[in-house]
Amino acid sequence: MKEKVKALVKKIKDEAKDLKNIKIMHLCGTHEDTVTRYNIRSLLPENIELLSGPGCPVCITPDIDLQEIFHLIKNAKITLTTFGDMARVPFEKKSLFYYKSKGYDIKIVYSIFDAIELAKRGNKPVVHFAIGFETTMPSTALAILDGVDNFYVYSSHRFFVPAMEALLRAGEIKIHGFINPGHVSTIVGVKAYEHLRKYGIPQVIAGFEPYDVILAVYYLIKALKDKDDGNSGALINEYTRAVRYKGNVRAQKVINEVFNREDWEWRGLGVVPNSGGSIKKKYEDFDAKKQFEDTFDDFEPKIDVAKKACRCGEVLRGLITPEKCPLFLKVCTPKDPVGPCMVSFEGMCNIWARYRKDFDLAVI
């Protein structure tokens, strides 16, 4: 396989030699992990740039959601559950781990079903701070459909596919091809991207092995060359071992049963139409935003001055790479992160800090 991948890299170089500068954006933190861990950028010719997009749920969750969660734990007697990465994101230099250390009842769970078990055991309300794209939303939908007393969800879920259209419409950078997120695609299927073909930008749904990503780049280069012959945006499924054309239909059904699609804010992207996974009125008994509504009467959103110089938003739009941020590996490190791109294991800043050996890592 190794020799074959080497030959494929050579093939990419041959195919790309007549092309001008090509910008390919991948849309998943796990793809950035593969790309950086295996140094795939160094294998590609100079005229192919591999950008990282807004594919990290922890990173794109805006500060307002975090502020509301902090407000909730301070003003309601609840047990709060969430995933580990989210608990480390600071707002005004304080994270959920900080509040946990101050005695607030915050528990890190691997799965929302662990949160349900907690709710079944105790009398105290359990609120799960639910984040994630279409990959994660079906588990939250199932948990709500289980209908357990004492269990509530604060939904920060966001539909990913609308963000791709928002990026294209913003038009800040010319993107020549997308590597679509593999595990979001297991749920939404190939069909979910059909409507984006009108933009004439080739898309390849890819898996997470290095050969998957390299094959995706090859397909994109081929599609771009074919495009010169008059073909419009190709949509190719490289990750056929896990992604079907229709996706996981059962999962789509439970998502549509439980969630609406509202216009919600993303860090870096602003308000993205139809991207917000709010809980439908018929399930409001499990919606923490409804059930603890009174708690928010005196809530006032603030701007975090500690993040003033943080350029996470631009990293998420593919405008800059981490080392362009003045904070990167100076005051912002994986141990003491300023912004969420340095917190999450899927954030580009965190991944570059962990794997790239060409920066001065002495400060970590």
Added chain:
Amino acid sequence: MCLAIPGKVESIEYPFAIVDFKGAKRKVRVDLIDDLKVGDYVLVHVGFAIQKVDKNEAERIEELISKIIEI
């Protein structure tokens, strides 16, 4: 966050299954998977199975790459 790991279904007790991840075993929700059988491979994300995976597909990709490089 969207990380998902493949594992082999050892036993099914609907809506759960015991999934073996190269030795580490975990109880996983499987009620969103059609026609699941013991021995199938599933991709697991935050405690639930998101899709069945084809374990022989890696060989198919190798064949695919072979074809591309021979062109």
